[in-house]
Amino acid sequence: MKTKICDLFGINYPIISGGMVWCSGWRLAEAVSRAGGLGLIGAGSMTPELLEEHIVKCRKALGEIPFGVNLPLFNPLAEKMIEVIENQEVRVVFSSGGNPALYTKRLKESGCKVAHVVASVKFALKAECAGVDAVVCEGFEAGGHNGKEELTTMVLTPQVARAVSIPVIAAGGIATGDAVLAAFALGAEGVQMGTRFALSEESSAHENFKKLCITLGEGDTMLALKKLTPVRLIKNDFYKRIAEAESRGASAEELLEIIGFKRTKLGIFEGDLNEGELEIGQITSIIRSIQTVQDVFNQVIEEYEIALSKLPFHK
Incomplete structure (x- = not known):
């Protein structure tokens, strides 16, 4: 399961948690990163002060293991959030919900790897022009904010993969190992899972x-x-x-x-x-239990290997 996304972010598995409001606190980010993926702290439901607290706690728990922050750019506190990210020397930022040209150059100059969430080829190309390191193609199956185009992940991912030269991360409707394999077949180099991790034990959701x-x-x-x-x-x-x-x-x-x-x-x-x-x-209709993040990883990786072995041309 080693891909360019693993090399880009320094992780073992190209599996990234969504930066979900009221779900993605430091405990979820820490658990995902410790399991070998990339955990994201969701800044969308935080104040700058709370974001700083979560970054400090996550870094203390993980040491040198990578983690990142998800930042909705339409947030009126985005500028202050960027200052926190810079001051705390966060090395990965996933931006969403706005123009990536606003902060990408500044973040990269501070040492960040930057990915941006898109819902169309048009915005994927704009993100690439803004200098992001990767794009997240989020189909309208996803929870949270979606694109008005209502493109599904299966339609969006291959189109974006053909249009850009940077790595593509598929998101929306991905919660199992066979779905991860399908995303790779469509041209993705990684996946972002929101719902699956929102319903984990470490999620801060009620x-x-x-x-x-x-x-x-x-x-x-x-x-x-x-x-x-x-x-x-x-x-x-x-x-x-x-x-x-x-x-x-x-x-x-x-x-x-x-x-x-x-x-x-x-x-x-x-x-x-x-x-x-x-x-x-x-x-969510396929998820029937609340598991630890580590159990989610174990299951997804096992499902991926089984699905891969069943392909008639994979020998």
Whole structure:
């Protein structure tokens, strides 16, 4: 399973955790990196001070083992987050939700490897022009924020792999070893798994949220909020209000009023399953237990080897 992504980030397996709000604290990042992948601290739900605290704790736990930070560029505190990243000498940053040209040069000059999350070939090319070291192709199967193009991972990944000369990381709907193998077949050099790690023991998500997610079936999540930034939601009471508003053509302003303040924290971190904004990927329907990160790695690697051995042309 050794690829260019392993060499780029100094890791054993080309498996990266998503920088998920209210899930990706230092404990999850530490566990993923210790298992041989690349753990990311999710700055999207943090203040600069809290981000610094998580970076310090993660580095203390890992020593020289690599880890990184995921930074949504639309965050109004992005500039202060960058200052924390520079001051703490973080060596890997995954940016998302904005123009990678804003900070890529600055981050690289401070010694960072930079990857940027994209949802189309157009933005992959822009990210490459901005100087990023890799791009993450996130299909709309994913939880969290998605591209408005609604391209699936299987459609997006090979197109981006053909269009850019830098390594490609596939994301969205990947939670098993055979899915990792499929991503490699499409031209990816690595995978980013969000949902699988969000439902791990080390995730900081509320137990109510985790337990609900491992009961969900096909069709229990839907893409919503397309007038804002598309996000995949579990069908709860909050989602039903959003769906009703969207069906009658509610404006972006009205949707923002329904969402209110810290709706994702209410659902994912505090465990309100009715009124919270519950973001999770479609692949949750295949996950049926809450495992440690190390057990996830062991299972994914075993599944990958089995899937590889079954290919008729792999001898």
